[in-house]
Amino acid sequence: MESLNWIVPLIPALSLAAFLVTLLLGKWVIKESSHWLPILTMAASFVLSVVVFWKIRGAEEAYVITLWEWIKVGSFSVPIGFQVDQLASVMLLVVTGVGTLIFIYSKGYMHDDPGYYRFFAFLSLFAFSMLVLVLGSNYLLLYFGWEAVGLCSYYLIGFYYHKPSAASAGKKAFLTNRVGDFGFGLGIMLIWTTVGTLNYTEVFEKIGAGGIGQSTLIAISLLLFMGAMGKSAQFPLHVWLPDAMEGPTPVSALIHAATMVTAGVYMVARSSVIFASAHEAMLVVGAIGAFTAIFAASIGIAQKDIKRVMAYSTVSQLGYMFMALGVGAWVAAIFHLVMHAFFKALLFLGSGSVIHSLSGEQDMDRMGGLMRRIPYTYWTMLCGAFALAGIFPFAGFWSKDEILGINFKDGAYVIWFIGIVAAFITAFYTFRMIFMTFWGESRVEPEVEHHLHESPWVMIVPLMVLAALSVVGGFIGFPPENGPFHKFLEPVFAQANHILGVEAEAFSSLDVALMATSVGVAVLGVALSYLFYVRRPKELPQRAGAAVPWAYRGILNKWYIDEIYNATVVRLVVDGSRVLWKRVDVAVIDGAVNGVARLWDLGGRIVRPAQTGRVQNYAAVMFAGLFVIITAVLIF
Amino acid sequence: MNIPVDWYLILSAFLFIIGAAGVMARRNMFIVLFSIELMMNAVNLNLVGFSRFHENLIGQNFVLFTMTVAAAEAAVGLAIVTALFRNKKTLMVDLFDTMKG
Numbered sequence: 001m002e003s004l005n006w007i008v009p010l011i012p013a014l015s016l017a018a019f020l021v022t023l024l025l026g027k028w029v030i031k032e033s034s035h036w037l038p039i040l041t042m043a044a045s046f047v048l049s050v051v052v053f054w055k056i057r058g059a060e061e062a063y064v065i066t067l068w069e070w071i072k073v074g075s076f077s078v079p080i081g082f083q084v085d086q087l088a089s090v091m092l093l094v095v096t097g098v099g100t101l102i103f104i105y106s107k108g109y110m111h112d113d114p115g116y117y118r119f120f121a122f123l124s125l126f127a128f129s130m131l132v133l134v135l136g137s138n139y140l141l142l143y144f145g146w147e148a149v150g151l152c153s154y155y156l157i158g159f160y161y162h163k164p165s166a167a168s169a170g171k172k173a174f175l176t177n178r179v180g181d182f183g184f185g186l187g188i189m190l191i192w193t194t195v196g197t198l199n200y201t202e203v204f205e206k207i208g209a210g211g212i213g214q215s216t217l218i219a220i221s222l223l224l225f226m227g228a229m230g231k232s233a234q235f236p237l238h239v240w241l242p243d244a245m246e247g248p249t250p251v252s253a254l255i256h257a258a259t260m261v262t263a264g265v266y267m268v269a270r271s272s273v274i275f276a277s278a279h280e281a282m283l284v285v286g287a288i289g290a291f292t293a294i295f296a297a298s299i300g301i302a303q304k305d306i307k308r309v310m311a312y313s314t315v316s317q318l319g320y321m322f323m324a325l326g327v328g329a330w331v332a333a334i335f336h337l338v339m340h341a342f343f344k345a346l347l348f349l350g351s352g353s354v355i356h357s358l359s360g361e362q363d364m365d366r367m368g369g370l371m372r373r374i375p376y377t378y379w380t381m382l383c384g385a386f387a388l389a390g391i392f393p394f395a396g397f398w399s400k401d402e403i404l405g406i407n408f409k410d411g412a413y414v415i416w417f418i419g420i421v422a423a424f425i426t427a428f429y430t431f432r433m434i435f436m437t438f439w440g441e442s443r444v445e446p447e448v449e450h451h452l453h454e455s456p457w458v459m460i461v462p463l464m465v466l467a468a469l470s471v472v473g474g475f476i477g478f479p480p481e482n483g484p485f486h487k488f489l490e491p492v493f494a495q496a497n498h499i500l501g502v503e504a505e506a507f508s509s510l511d512v513a514l515m516a517t518s519v520g521v522a523v524l525g526v527a528l529s530y531l532f533y534v535r536r537p538k539e540l541p542q543r544a545g546a547a548v549p550w551a552y553r554g555i556l557n558k559w560y561i562d563e564i565y566n567a568t569v570v571r572l573v574v575d576g577s578r579v580l581w582k583r584v585d586v587a588v589i590d591g592a593v594n595g596v597a598r599l600w601d602l603g604g605r606i607v608r609p610a611q612t613g614r615v616q617n618y619a620a621v622m623f624a625g626l627f628v629i630i631t632a633v634l635i636f
Numbered sequence: 637m638n639i640p641v642d643w644y645l646i647l648s649a650f651l652f653i654i655g656a657a658g659v660m661a662r663r664n665m666f667i668v669l670f671s672i673e674l675m676m677n678a679v680n681l682n683l684v685g686f687s688r689f690h691e692n693l694i695g696q697n698f699v700l701f702t703m704t705v706a707a708a709e710a711a712v713g714l715a716i717v718t719a720l721f722r723n724k725k726t727l728m729v730d731l732f733d734t735m736k737g
Contacts, residue, residue, distance in 0.1 A: 613736030616668070616729055620660045 005065050005575045008082045011048050011092065011132035014041040019124035021561050025583040026117025027191040034117035034119040035107045038124045038139055042103050042545050046096035053089045060491050064137050064201060078198055081137035085292035086491045090220055090334060091134040092265055094341045098258045099127055101462035105349050106250040108458035109356060126152035126416060132260050134266060138198040139188045139576065142267065149260045150177045156255065157247040169243035176240040180230015208495055221274055221281030224267065230320045232264030239562055245307040249349030249352030252307060257314050262289065264320045265337050272330050272496035286326020289416040293319030297425040304554045305362050313388065314344055316422060328500045330493045331486050335477050336399035341398055342473050343387035346466035350381035352454040353463065354437060358448050364433065369442035373452050377461045378438045383467035386435050389427035390522045395521065397476035402481060406516045420521050427525025435533035479507055566569050604626065644685025651678035658661050665727045669710065676706045
């Protein structure tokens with residue numbers, strides 16, 4: 001166990017070193033080879049993460065490594081420390097494993113980009129930030145990592161900084177995140193004023209000991225969840241994620257599918273003890289998760305850009321994870337997090353491969369019939385699609401079904417129903433994407449068709465690895481709620497489960513019925529999508545859209561959320577700024593400063609006439625003064 | 637007959653005031669210089685008067701010095717007037733106001 005003392009800090013340190021070296025030397029020295037150091041450090045971190053996984057399995061308590069004292073003010077003490085437990089280990093494996101694959105993929109995808117070294121440098125910085133977030137032993141380190149990944153996200157979304165849309169998308173991501181972080185920061189401060197410490201072990205001990213007011217716990221939970229809403233793109237702070245597709249596709253895959261957006265889920269899971277003690281907060285979490293799941297899925301049906309479909313899908317699947325957290329199914333949520341990382345990264349990288357093959361085309365209206373032209377991309381994406389739709393026995397089925405099953409058995413029938421409907425919609429839009437892209441006749445533009453080629457091996461191999469994981473990955477959760485994955489994570493959530501009074505249940509016929517329902521619904525979705533987009537692609541979609549025009553327009557326009565925000569919040573802030581600018585800064589502050597200068601000028605102007613330049617006048621004044629002095633002397 | 641000191645002082649005062657008035661009120665540069673000389677001679681008269689009053693020669697001694705200084709100063713003053721005239725072609729003092737403001 002003691003070897004963890006140097007293994008664990010090394011994991012983020014490697015990425016930090018890669019970032020610094022690549023950033024400083026990338027432009028002039030390393031240039032075209034900028035990918036080597038980041039890829040090697042990520043791979044090394046993955047190996048180390050496997051070692052950590054091996055060592056921490058079965059541990060009853062978390063292993064905390066304290067490096068040094070960071071802040072010490074009076075009784076407020078925050079160390080730089082890492083906490084290693086099974087939950088952290090799972091996150092490490094996901095971040096470093098999927099990360100390595102995406103880094104390798106990026107070598108091919110970003111090949112000709114002039115900002116090659118910048119890209120890899122900031123990918124490494126992101127890796128460092130995410131690893132600190134996941135390994136931190138206290139809420140302040142979590143917050144540091146949280147903000148740092150937000151910064152990297154801003155930077156990488158706006159990577160093509162010459163494009164105004166990309167720059168503004170990065171800004172939007174960061175600002176929306178900050179809104180959530182406002183609540184998150186308040187939550188952390190409230191934790192400190194309540195229990196006097198920010199270290200996980202101490203906080204959970206004190207909260208578990210009892211004696212803290214229910215309303216305080218609910219407040220803390222809701223404030224923390226506000227941060228999760230921003231980071232994990234839940235309604236109403238989801239607006240940044242679709243715009244984030246402006247960034248390069250590997251960024252979308254890594255940050256906005258597999259890792260950064262899952263930080264919110266991780267944080268809530270990490271704070272399971274707090275949430276378990278605040279039942280009402282959990283209801284809010286579950287409700288928002290369910291609403292987001294179906295809300296985003298509905299928008300995904302009508303999107304034309306292949307990456308936008310995947311973006312809304314991510315928002316929707318994150319909603320599922322929060323649905324699980326809302327009923328205390330911590331392990332189910334993390335399970336779905338891992339499965340989702342596999343198939344969503346696969347789907348994003350796959351769509352990147354499609355875009356690459358089509359020389360930059362992202363509009364599905366101009367795709368079609370690519371099945372035979374880019375077979376590797378097709379078959380790997382098909383695996384990802386089956387996983388996302390939740391078809392047995394692919395990865396997504398196990399985790400999604402577990403979430404829905406636990407919700408049903410816990411009595412949250414409404415949430416279960418919303419989840420089922422969302423699953424149907426998910427299957428529909430997922431296969432809509434597959435059919436529109438790969439099946440049917442080719443709608444590809446002739447010039448693009450000319451250059452149509454399968455992507456290079458450096459891009460295909462990661463797809464294949466992720467496809468394999470999407471197919472068999474789910475079995476770590478078999479049997480449902482009692483698989484190796486669950487047993488592995490059990491010690492982490494023992495305290496929270498104890499508070500909730502959760503007991504393990506046996507696998508029953510109800511479970512089978514629920515499984516059948518979710519698979520059935522998914523298959524229905526696929527079938528309907530087949531009907532719409534393969535059998536009658538020219539008439540059915542249009543007729544359906546025409547049948548409910550208001551709904552169609554609604555989903556096409558993302559339910560006008562952005563427009564509402566623009567008209568209210570944005571208007572308020574911009575107009576407020578303008579008033580502050582013109583009325584306060586220019587008129588008052590500049591006025592005051594200029595006014596002082598003008599006062600002095602006025603004074604001078606009044607006194608200046610005394611300087612006539614004529615010597616006679618000066619002599620006269622001197623005599624007058626002399627007269628006054630003599631008179632004064634004579635009188636007094 | 638004994639002339640009282642006061643008469644010397646009053647005469648000296650009158651002359652001084654006339655000189656001062658000339659300095660302040662006349663426009664011709666030469667007249668201003670003459671007025672300055674007048675003021676200086678008024679002072680000399682004052683000193684001589686006191687010399688007679690105290691019956692020693694200290695006052696007259698001092699007058700010799702001031703008269704020398706007056707002569708030197710008159711020479712310098714006229715040189716300045718000449719330079720000024722060459723520059724501005726006028727002798728009117730109130731027209732020299734380039735140091736105004």
